Amino acid sequence: MISFDYSDKAVLVTGAGRGLGLAIARAFHEAGAIVFVNDRTAEMVASAMAKLGGGDRLIAAPADLATAAGARKAVAPALAQGALDILVNNAAVNIERGIEETSDDLWAIHLAVNLKAPFFTVQAALPLLAKSQGLVINVASELGLHAIPNNVAYVAAKHGLVTMSKAMAIELAPQGVRVNAICPGTMDTELMADCARDSGDPENYYRSFRAYHPLGRIASPDEIAQFVLCLASPAAAFMTGSAVAIDGGSTAGRV
Amino acid sequence: MRRVLTTGSSRGIGLAIARRFARVGDEALVHGVTHAAALGALSKIDGKAQAFGADLSKPEQIEKLVSDVGEIDVLVNCAGIYEDMPFATATEADWDRTIAVNTTAPWLLARGFLASLRKRKGVIVNIGSDAGVLGYAGCVAYCASKGAIIGLTKALAVELAPEVRALCVCPGPVATDMMEQSVMKAADPEAERLRWASFPHMKRIADPAEIAEAVIFAASPDCGFATGSVIMVDGGVTAGKRV
Ligand SMILES: NC(=O)c1ccc[n+]([C@@H]2O[C@H](COP(=O)([O-])OP(=O)(O)OC[C@H]3O[C@@H](n4cnc5c(N)ncnc54)[C@H](O)[C@@H]3O)[C@@H](O)[C@H]2O)c1
Numbered sequence: 001m002i003s004f005d006y007s008d009k010a011v012l013v014t015g016a017g018r019g020l021g022l023a024i025a026r027a028f029h030e031a032g033a034i035v036f037v038n039d040r041t042a043e044m045v046a047s048a049m050a051k052l053g054g055g056d057r058l059i060a061a062p063a064d065l066a067t068a069a070g071a072r073k074a075v076a077p078a079l080a081q082g083a084l085d086i087l088v089n090n091a092a093v094n095i096e097r098g099i100e101e102t103s104d105d106l107w108a109i110h111l112a113v114n115l116k117a118p119f120f121t122v123q124a125a126l127p128l129l130a131k132s133q134g135l136v137i138n139v140a141s142e143l144g145l146h147a148i149p150n151n152v153a154y155v156a157a158k159h160g161l162v163t164m165s166k167a168m169a170i171e172l173a174p175q176g177v178r179v180n181a182i183c184p185g186t187m188d189t190e191l192m193a194d195c196a197r198d199s200g201d202p203e204n205y206y207r208s209f210r211a212y213h214p215l216g217r218i219a220s221p222d223e224i225a226q227f228v229l230c231l232a233s234p235a236a237a238f239m240t241g242s243a244v245a246i247d248g249g250s251t252a253g254r255v
Numbered sequence: 256m257r258r259v260l261t262t263g264s265s266r267g268i269g270l271a272i273a274r275r276f277a278r279v280g281d282e283a284l285v286h287g288v289t290h291a292a293a294l295g296a297l298s299k300i301d302g303k304a305q306a307f308g309a310d311l312s313k314p315e316q317i318e319k320l321v322s323d324v325g326e327i328d329v330l331v332n333c334a335g336i337y338e339d340m341p342f343a344t345a346t347e348a349d350w351d352r353t354i355a356v357n358t359t360a361p362w363l364l365a366r367g368f369l370a371s372l373r374k375r376k377g378v379i380v381n382i383g384s385d386a387g388v389l390g391y392a393g394c395v396a397y398c399a400s401k402g403a404i405i406g407l408t409k410a411l412a413v414e415l416a417p418e419v420r421a422l423c424v425c426p427g428p429v430a431t432d433m434m435e436q437s438v439m440k441a442a443d444p445e446a447e448r449l450r451w452a453s454f455p456h457m458k459r460i461a462d463p464a465e466i467a468e469a470v471i472f473a474a475s476p477d478c479g480f481a482t483g484s485v486i487m488v489d490g491g492v493t494a495g496k497r498v
Pocket of ligand 1: 014015016017018019020021038039040063064065066089090091092093094113139140141142183184185186187188189190191192
């Protein structure tokens, strides 16, 4: 594993209560960063901070990202500290349903958390990011690049997030703020476990998603978190407006 | 004779699309924000046509539109809004308006008409934008909404094949009221018009009829193997740029 030094950096990770978000928060924290930990409730944030080992480089930033006000609230602790170098928009909902079963509310929550929240967290964080010449990493998905059936709201929102990242990159480039998106394939997180349970046949769900990726496996959240640290490092300083697939080859073609 | 609903067809690209369908003998179901606006467009259409009004930012009006229109063979989601919106100052209401009309309405209409589209082996043609593929400054929410409609198109395509096809036609700059409003707001409108005409490699702004031609093809049986396609009609804008 590459070792990174983020010891003078402040990082906000949304949806860091579990899954990839928690892995990203851990990786930055272990690399010395100050980490603002967001999830929907104060309890979820407290339990995540305990899992991360506590300490004064962890700052709670609980907020429900379903509204613009919630997105601003998630950024408030960073504004209070007056420092933010890296904003990782990771929080998302993913409830897989067919077209007819996708209710108005289900559509709305996907568009709110997965697409609208990143708009307003970046907007709120902009003064800090401009000051630090910082960067945004939006966690999209391979489903921001292509589609699968029975996930229409998620696919639409993640495609929107990919294009939105490019638009932010163009608009914020003159201020020296960079914006990139990552498009992970399937990861072994609690979300995956939820979806597997929801499908009614978890074993088959895992088997088919392994086979779906040309590399024949699903990713671990820790390996994707490592990639996020690469992207946030000076090695990627010339990158902005990119949407990078890290998907075991699934958007490249078929086996 | 197919029944073709084109949203936002009281003017602009939508009107050109409705006219074009009527010309090949299809029934044009013309939609405007108000019934009066749609009625006003009927005189510009040669052939069988009917007018419908609905404010697509309001889900209950969308529901009513679906039941008023009845069964259709082709749904063209053309209605859309563009507003200059500096990222730093855009409000939640600004965001909600853009997403409601440009992304959520096409989704609600696709879902609403799904039964008849399945039964009639229909086609959904969404109107995207070069801004659904490329990022532009000053319209981050618009880019997000158009990126999302491209994703919506692909999701509909993979789930509804082989019964229903879904495609997305993405225009670059087109001479419509939408463009005119944005041009007239500029400090020097003539310079702004020239700027729009100079950035596509084709060195001009498109005529709405040229977009309609792509939509007609997308919806035709001649295009029957294409689904999930994103058809760029953008004067080359997304192909690359000059140094
Ligand atoms: N797991 C996968 O296979 C996969 C694949 C591609 C992309 N992704 C993306 O990776 C990211 C992380 O996914 P994950 O698998 O870790 O999911 P997860 O469900 O395990 O974690 C998501 C986190 O976001 C939080 N969240 C949800 N709604 C929120 C709200 N309204 N306010 C605040 N926080 C909220 C959840 O509480 C949770 O802690 C998401 O953006 C997801 O779309 C996941």
